[in-house]
Amino acid sequence: MKIIVPVKTNPDLQMIRIKNREPILEAVPYKVGDLDKNSVEAALQLQAAVGDTQVVALTIAEGNRKIKDTMKEVLAMGADEAYILSDDALTAADQAGKALALAKAIEKIGGADLIVFAEGSTDNYSGQMGPRVAELLALPEIGYAKKLTVADGKLTAERGMGDLIEVLESSLPAVVTVTSEINEPRIPTLMNIMKAGKKPTTEWTLGDVGLDAAAVAPQKAVLSNLAEEQQRKNVMIEGSAEEQCAALIDALIKDGVLEA
């Protein structure tokens, strides 16, 4: 079986500072998205369960200048191979353009039995890519899987929907998106980090997958992207636990959110 995992690397969110409501991105390093590690881990666990399976990571660099280094972490986790799509046009692209590029790259790789996305990217969390790629490749798609099994050429997934858990089934090939509940991503061992450098990594531009800048031109305009302003009292209440609680209750009564 072949599993393709589209992986996004994003600016390390803990390192983004806000100045005058603007996010400061200079010198912020990129990392593999937290949620994308869950999808890599899900693919690796299926590989272990099913056997004779190849796990291929695929990424659009989105401005990550050190994309090869960042993707080594995915290879060190256990992916067998990586494909990197870099192009300035893709840095500006929105979900429609990126989904098209991913779909073309997946076709060029030779397709897959299963394509595992995260339910959303760690920074942007749009959740559009999985369903878009499924539509482009005319494949069935199951979103928000928290449990995945493949047996007898069929995919079974469990997902939470409101007060219910749904068990869904699909033929292969298929697209799934997974939530962070599905697993605890492994941390690569030192030995696997050493091996990662030797695994095959293929770098493509847009032209290599048969597209040009016009095909992925952005269709949305970002009018602004600023931190929200918070107006809070920021009062710290000191004292012993009992004193703190008494003072808090008084304050909440004065604010009218607690009855006297």
Add this chain to the structure above:
Amino acid sequence: MADILVYSDLLTNAKELAYAGKGFAAALGMGISAAALGPNADADAAELGAYGADRVFVGKDPALEGLQTDVVAEALAQIAKEAGAEYVIIGSTRRGKELAGRLAQKLGAAAVTDAGSVVVEGSDLVASHFSYGGATVAKEKVNTPIKVFAVMPKTFEVGDVVAGAGTVVTPSLSLTPSAVKLVETKPKEGAAVNLDAADRLVCIGRGLAKKEDLPMVESLCAALGAEMGCTKSLCDWEWLSENRLVGLSGTKAKPTLYLSCGISGQVQHTVGIGTSKIIVAINKDDKAPIFAFADYGLVGDIYAVVPALTEALKKK
């Protein structure tokens, strides 16, 4: 005349969209349509008409049972074309968010998902959504001929209803059954909760050392008359059901009083509490980022402060 088409798999949410959509349509000189799909479509259609939709497209094709994403996307794409929709506004519920990508792809549309606001600017609707994991809010305008917005439930309020309004339209749908089969549904553990409606909310985070300590927090909730919510890890560990998750991937709560216990205040959580009237935080680390979001901050061990607060509330 171009149209705004609204749809949600949740009727309460669909009503919000119909009501808000009517306002947008008036401002933009458009018509307002709603789609009601699946086995309950007839009953839903009457309500959507009352909440503002001029036309309600009713789809009862058997392929729509179970509301699988691929079939709903196809149905809505066909309805959007028949209605002459320029904007398709759907609820960013779990199903709706999944639907948005597939529908937009079918319509050649760009989409904004998880929108927390939609406003009229000039002759356009512009939508805002969290970016950089919630650190910022991006405001976007969509430039494709058809535009898809998935808007978070409770973004819009509903107003007065107009009984009986709305023409029912039966679109000519051509659908094939979903490629995905629902094998079974099982109830989730624990009782149903609706944090959306909670007036007071106590949220617990990783400061709680073990699941067995949850009763301590439950006692506080009881004393305060509050619902209990939590951060993501507690759901991932299955200590609490995901219905209790507050934040980017869970509920955006609007309580009068929000009180956090052992929560650091990472942005993916705090985006879900910003509209609380009063925010209280209890954390043993005086540098925890949550204090910057709080009206009242208590530095202390939850194992001391939470029982003390419960007692003090009971004595009050």
